[in-house]
Structures are given as C-alpha cells and as structure tokens.
Amino acid sequence: MDLTDSNISIPDSNNPTRKEVGLNKDIYDSFDNEPWLHNSSQDITQLKMMKVDRDLLFQIIMIEDISKSKQSQFDELSTRIDPKNQRVDTLRNSKGPKKFDIVTQVDLDNDNDTPTNNNNALGSGSNKKTVYKMTIQSKRSDIFSAITTFPFDTKGCYWGSKIIIKKGTIFNRGVFYLKEENIVKCFGRIQNWMENQELKMHFYLEEKLKRDNETNSSNGSQSTNSTNSRKRKVSQID
Amino acid sequence: MKVLCVAEKNSIAKSVSQILSGGNIQVSNSPYKYVKNYKFNYDGFSFATGNGSCEVTMTSVAGHLTSTDFNNEFYGWGRCNPFELFDANISHSKNPDQQKIGTNIQTLARNVDYLMIWTDCDREGEYIGWEIFEEAKKGNSRLNNNNLYRAIFSHLERRHIINAARNPERLDQRAVEAVGTRIELDLRTGVSFTRLLTDTMARKVEMNTLSQNNNRRVKKNKEKTVISYGPCQFPTLGFVVDRHERIRNFRKEEFWSIQLIVTDPSQSSTTTFTWDRGHLFDRLSVLTFYEVCLELAGNQAKVCDVKSKPVTKWRPFPLTTVELQKNCARYFKMNAKQSLLAAEKLYQKGFISYPRTETDTFPQSMDLKSLIEKQYKDCNPSAWSTYAQNLLEGLDSANPNNKFRFPRAGSHDDKAHPPIHPVIGIGPNVFFDPNEKKVYEYVVRHFLACCSEDGKGQMTSISLDWNNEVFNANGLVVLERNWLDIYPWMKWENSKTMPRLEMNQDVTITKAEMKNGFTSPPKPMTESELIMLMDANGIGTDATIAEHIEKIKARNYITSDKVSKETYLNPTVLGIALVQGFEAIGLEDSFAKPFQRREMEDDLKKICRGTLTKREVVNDIVNKYKDYYSRTDQNKNKLLQVYDQVKQVGLTA
Numbered sequence: 001m002d003l004t005d006s007n008i009s010i011p012d013s014n015n016p017t018r019k020e021v022g023l024n025k026d027i028y029d030s031f032d033n034e035p036w037l038h039n040s041s042q043d044i045t046q047l048k049m050m051k052v053d054r055d056l057l058f059q060i061i062m063i064e065d066i067s068k069s070k071q072s073q074f075d076e077l078s079t080r081i082d083p084k085n086q087r088v089d090t091l092r093n094s095k096g097p098k099k100f101d102i103v104t105q106v107d108l109d110n111d112n113d114t115p116t117n118n119n120n121a122l123g124s125g126s127n128k129k130t131v132y133k134m135t136i137q138s139k140r141s142d143i144f145s146a147i148t149t150f151p152f153d154t155k156g157c158y159w160g161s162k163i164i165i166k167k168g169t170i171f172n173r174g175v176f177y178l179k180e181e182n183i184v185k186c187f188g189r190i191q192n193w194m195e196n197q198e199l200k201m202h203f204y205l206e207e208k209l210k211r212d213n214e215t216n217s218s219n220g221s222q223s224t225n226s227t228n229s230r231k232r233k234v235s236q237i238d
Numbered sequence: 239m240k241v242l243c244v245a246e247k248n249s250i251a252k253s254v255s256q257i258l259s260g261g262n263i264q265v266s267n268s269p270y271k272y273v274k275n276y277k278f279n280y281d282g283f284s285f286a287t288g289n290g291s292c293e294v295t296m297t298s299v300a301g302h303l304t305s306t307d308f309n310n311e312f313y314g315w316g317r318c319n320p321f322e323l324f325d326a327n328i329s330h331s332k333n334p335d336q337q338k339i340g341t342n343i344q345t346l347a348r349n350v351d352y353l354m355i356w357t358d359c360d361r362e363g364e365y366i367g368w369e370i371f372e373e374a375k376k377g378n379s380r381l382n383n384n385n386l387y388r389a390i391f392s393h394l395e396r397r398h399i400i401n402a403a404r405n406p407e408r409l410d411q412r413a414v415e416a417v418g419t420r421i422e423l424d425l426r427t428g429v430s431f432t433r434l435l436t437d438t439m440a441r442k443v444e445m446n447t448l449s450q451n452n453n454r455r456v457k458k459n460k461e462k463t464v465i466s467y468g469p470c471q472f473p474t475l476g477f478v479v480d481r482h483e484r485i486r487n488f489r490k491e492e493f494w495s496i497q498l499i500v501t502d503p504s505q506s507s508t509t510t511f512t513w514d515r516g517h518l519f520d521r522l523s524v525l526t527f528y529e530v531c532l533e534l535a536g537n538q539a540k541v542c543d544v545k546s547k548p549v550t551k552w553r554p555f556p557l558t559t560v561e562l563q564k565n566c567a568r569y570f571k572m573n574a575k576q577s578l579l580a581a582e583k584l585y586q587k588g589f590i591s592y593p594r595t596e597t598d599t600f601p602q603s604m605d606l607k608s609l610i611e612k613q614y615k616d617c618n619p620s621a622w623s624t625y626a627q628n629l630l631e632g633l634d635s636a637n638p639n640n641k642f643r644f645p646r647a648g649s650h651d652d653k654a655h656p657p658i659h660p661v662i663g664i665g666p667n668v669f670f671d672p673n674e675k676k677v678y679e680y681v682v683r684h685f686l687a688c689c690s691e692d693g694k695g696q697m698t699s700i701s702l703d704w705n706n707e708v709f710n711a712n713g714l715v716v717l718e719r720n721w722l723d724i725y726p727w728m729k730w731e732n733s734k735t736m737p738r739l740e741m742n743q744d745v746t747i748t749k750a751e752m753k754n755g756f757t758s759p760p761k762p763m764t765e766s767e768l769i770m771l772m773d774a775n776g777i778g779t780d781a782t783i784a785e786h787i788e789k790i791k792a793r794n795y796i797t798s799d800k801v802s803k804e805t806y807l808n809p810t811v812l813g814i815a816l817v818q819g820f821e822a823i824g825l826e827d828s829f830a831k832p833f834q835r836r837e838m839e840d841d842l843k844k845i846c847r848g849t850l851t852k853r854e855v856v857n858d859i860v861n862k863y864k865d866y867y868s869r870t871d872q873n874k875n876k877l878l879q880v881y882d883q884v885k886q887v888g889l890t891a
Contacts, residue, residue: 049529064520067515069493070491071488084833085821085826086831087481087483087484088477088771133520147527149707172530174522209489209491210489212489212492216490
C-alpha cells in the first residue's frame, strides 16, 4: 500500500480496534497525526535540533548503506547481476553462483597490521557500526532523510515498508537522528517499487557516481587542491 | 645387480651420485654434452638387499624427454583447418638433443636389473619419470613395473638422499595421466586458437606496429607476429586488464569522518581519537552526527573503555614458492622468473631445499635445529650467524626469551616437498650472482624467523563516549622484537604515548573536527599481486606462474613499467583488445577469467584421485573448446572491430 494514496481509509478513532494496544493502533494513530512539516515555508536544512512532538508514519523509499562506498556497492551488484563479467583483480568475495566464485585475496600489507587505505573496499558485509540512510516519505509526499545510529537490521525493510518515528526523535537539517527506542518497523512493501530492485539500485548507483564526479570535476581545482585532509568544519571547544 | 638411476637434471644426478658413492665415482660423457654418466657401487637399495653391492649408473635427462605435437606434414600451419586439431592424432617426437639423451638411456638400460627414477617429486616429475621408463624399455625389454622404482626426495642433504635411496616408492601412474591430459589439452586448445587468432589479427597488429614504429623512427621488427592463446596466459592477462579497467573506470568519492583531539596536560601532548564508525559517504549524515553530539554533549566525553593487552606479531609461516616469489618481488623488486631461477640454481648447488612447493608446514620429525646449527657452524660469520647461534643456545642477553620454537603450521601440504629452507650454511662470499645471494639470504632469514619466538608487545586502547558515539585511540609498546630482528623487511614499532585516563573519567575535548577525504584509485597491478591472484585462483602452478607472466610480456600483451621504485604491469592495446574481444563474442568466462582453467585443474585432481579418466576429461573439455572455436570463427570481425576501438580510445582515456 502506498501511503500517499489519497483513498486510504482507516478505522475512525472510536472504532474498537483503535483502542487495542498494538502495532495496528500505533500505525493508525501515527497515520492520523499531522504530517511532519507539511506546508512549512521554512528551509528544512536550516532547522536544527528540533524534537519530534508526535509519532509520525512514513514509508521507506530507499535504504542506502553509507558506510560503504558507492563504487564497492556498484561492483558487488554488478557481480551479482552478471557474475561471468565480474572484475577479478581485487579483494572481494563473489556473490554469484559458486562456479563463478573468485578468490581475490590480495592485501599486500596485511602483515604490517596497518589499516589499508583502500577506501573502495570497506568490507562486504554490514556490521553493527554500519550507518544506513533512509529516504522516507510522509502521507503528504514530503520527503526527508533518516539515519540509523544503532545496529540496524535491514531484514524486513523493503522499498515501501512503513516505519513509525516516535515522539522525542531529534530532527536536524532535514534528517531524523534515529535511536533504537524511537523507531518502530511496520514492515510491508510496495510491490511495483520492488520489481527489478537490484537493477534499479545498480542504475541509481551508476548515475549517482557519474553525477558526483561531474560535480567534483566542475568544482575543479578547489576539490583537487583540497586533498584528503581538507577540514569541512572545525570546532574549537573551550 | 645393476641399477640405472635417472634424474631430471645433470646437477641432481651429480649430487646424488656423490652422496651415494661416498665420492668414489667414474664419470663419462654421454652423447649429449650437458649430461654425464656417473658409475659407482652402492649397497643400500632395499629392493636389492642380500645381493651385495649394486653396480649403479646414474644419469639424467634435461627436462621432458619428448615433445608432443601434431604431424607437421598433415597438420602444419596452413595445411589444415585449425578446427581439425581438436581431433587430430598427436605424436610424441624428440628434437635432436632429446634423441641423444634418449639414446643414452636406452644404451645404459640395456643390461640393468632395475630402473630407479630420481626426477623432481611433483606431477611433472612423475610424467618425466614415465617418459624415462618408456625410453629405457626400448633398450631393455625386461624392464617392467616390478623393477621400476621412484625415489622420493625434496632436497640434496646427505641423510635425506640416503633415506630416499633406501625407501623407494612406485611411479604414480595417475599423476602421469593427469599431466598427459594437461599436455594434450594445452596443445589442442593452444595451437588451434593461436592459429585462429594469428590468422585473424596478426596483419592488423603488424600494420599498427609498423605505423607506430615509422612514426617513432624505430627499426622495423621483421619477426612474424604470433597472437598466441594459452589457457593460463589468457586468465593471467585478464587479471591485468581487469585492474586497468578498474583504474580507467574509477570515479572518486568523497567521504567524511569525525575526530576528537584531547590534550593531556601532564604530558603536554595531544591524542587524536578516531570515530568508531570510520568514515561515511554522506556529508549531511556526518554533519548530523557531528551537530547532535556537539549540541548534546558539548566538549565533554567519558572514557568508556580502557584496555591494555598483550599483542603478538606472528612469525611467518614456513616458506612456499609463491610466498618466495611474492616477497622477492616486494623486497628486492625481482620478478617471479628471476627469483625462481635463482632458487632453482641454489637448489641444484645443494644450498636450499627444492624450491617448488606449496607446503607451509614442516613435518614434526624434521630436525630443524641441525639446519640452524649449519648457519653458524658450517660457514664463515654471516650477518645472521650470531642470531642463529643465539637462537639455539639462548646467548642473547638483550633477547633472552628468543629461543628456538618449532615453526607454526600452515594449512597447505602438497605431500611432496617440505617448505623451502636452507640445507647448508654458506658465507656471503660464495656467491657471484647477486640474485642468488639475495634469494639465499631471504630463504635463510625467513627460515630463522619461522623458528624464532613471535614478537611481543603491549597495546593500550582507550575509547571515549561522546553522546553515545565511540571514538578510539591505540598505542603500541614493543616489548620483544624476537623474529623481527632477523627479518628486516617487516616494520613493527612503538607508537605515540597514550594519555593516562581511567574508566568512566570525564574528558574535556580540545577540538572536535569533521574531516573529509576522497577515495583513491587502485594502483596498477604489481607482479607480486599478480602471482598471488594466479595462485589463489589456480592459474598455473608454483612452477609455471613465472613462465605465464613472461609469456604474456613476450607476446606484447602487457608491459612492465617502472614508476619510481615500483614496477607495474599494464596491458597493451592488443592485450585489452583480446580480453574485450572475447567478452564481445560472449566468451568472457571461458577465456580471460579463471573459471575454465580452475575447472580443468579440479578435473586433473580427480584423475589423480582416480575418480575421472584422462579420456573423460579430454573429451569434455575438447567439446567445449570446439564450441568456443566455432563461435570465435563466426565472430572474427568482432575481434578486429574491438581492436580498432581500443586503439582509438587509447590506453589512458
């Protein structure tokens, strides 16, 4: 079910099902609540440290693992989609059929106990430190971001899944700062969004990489000269 | 009783003869000038006990005794459709040198009671042993499987060789079949595809080379261009091309992270704590973390973990061929061919054990202490003789804990040879060849490192909690270097001193920074990387990896380019065009990827285990290649088009 569908009807507040404590009640209540910042004239990127004052229902448009580079995710997906054509020159466990498993274990400096500087391969699996960025949509079609700050299991979270962001959550510059205690996963999915999901994600990553590089190039020498240690923001704390 | 012993090389025959004879040998020439015949008496063979001393003749071959090829009259280049080669009869022939060696074996075998094979103990050696047996039977029809023996040895140390003579085994017929399969498949697939590719592309490649050379005013190369195919060459090329493609298609990405700086007033020093999450590829998300932490926790963090634990720097595993080649490339910038060649010469001189081995575990029964002893008793003082002596006798007052320890056991055992190790101790002045000197020193140092104590240190880790986000700093104190003292290529040093902080202590943050960086493109392939990739994916063997790399260089598929101190391998236009050409035809997984070869290697292992036969494997793979051939033949134009495209795009685009 698409949350933005204007024909959605839910039991009214006097209906007995609305009185039963449980997930349904939470979904109905949060659906009924005034959507977040709808019709707000403010620039949400300038809104800092707001606290959510009611439970809010959203649907997930996309989940991205932002702990891993897009290039490495793109490569992994490419291998899964077309294992025969996978590139075989770097460390990455094949995700394809066993016949096309590739052992590409080359970490020449492993003996040195020094961290590798290959930022393209941050490990293939997610771990408890992984941060997911969700693009979420309210029933009024307003779009926000949310980031996970706790070990988040993406199992059961599909494109179109519903989540409730609870009262007390911090909202900063258009981003919900999600803690374990203030998010409820309501599962579900939107089937036509899910069709060819891997191919869509593949295309998205490819285009995003292209766009980011065009941006980097157009920034020209500023970006090049800034090198790897350019400070984006420094805070001197007294 | 008369015994004929045949080794794989003259140097082995000579060394074994000297050991078994105690030095009492008669040497005579053979028809081939590099092979000598050694006659002596020996009474230690188990199969001839009770018959007194045996009259032994020891000789050798010089590698394979026969060449496998097609009959040139019917199947020479241009005389048949290359497709016919998949089913054509194969003949075993000898070149003039092989004929001389064969004649020598036939003559020497004429009156012997036993034949004993002393070829290298690997699959290839088993096959050469079978070639020798076939040749010897031509001179002596009484020779059969009952009076044929095989010596099992891996180095030329006296006791080891005597033990091999006393405890012979039988020739492994399944290993012979496996090598025969590999030879037949390599021949059929290699020759047919080489002719197809050369006939299709050579003219275009030559024209291109000519025009380039004219532009550069370089002398014309009159050698005919051959575009060869080999089932190991192409996957080897594939690794290099894939890396090139990855670099070419690389798109840099920006990432962000947070770090905290804490000042320790007692030591007037600062410590940087890095974010436990590493870096994230989304600026707004990191900014959110940063602003929320700053807003809610200000400049206050709390120590949430303090650990001080002993850490170990493991000594290396015993040395395999691939590890030797990889490390000689890393430490001495020697290519795989050079390091293997030097190691083989050292083996032939009796300085080190057999250098072609996959085994990284020493047998528990092996007397390693006596090998260490040789490093300070048998030779003039060397850079490592004092270390070796201290290791056994515990005399090093600076490192009293660094005493002999039996090496760690790795997980590979080829059941044929132990890990590479020095057999005797020799002084630094024995060497004339600088590569041999480097490789010998490396083998000795690696061996001594294997037999030493692990490095010991103390690692202190402190974690800070800043609004539930964790930041870490680590400090290492090296307590005992142990094996690192003999292995100068490995660095392990003290790091910066850590601040004195206790669990739950509140900490004032001096500075909180949000920093950014960019991903960096991978570097071009180095030879040591390529060796490891080939090894891990079953392309070639420890013995042939170096040859395959050299072959694709010789064919001008890749070039070896020196940049600063590192040498990188880069594909040429032709190399890229071949890989991309087969991709365009739809044969990507069969040619430039390692899948096909790995399947064949698995099949050869099954032949060795007796679960498949040579005929089954040959039929299966030849049928696949017939299909690949037809598809390639139908799509020849695609290969040419891709070549033109790659040429137009250029290597650096």
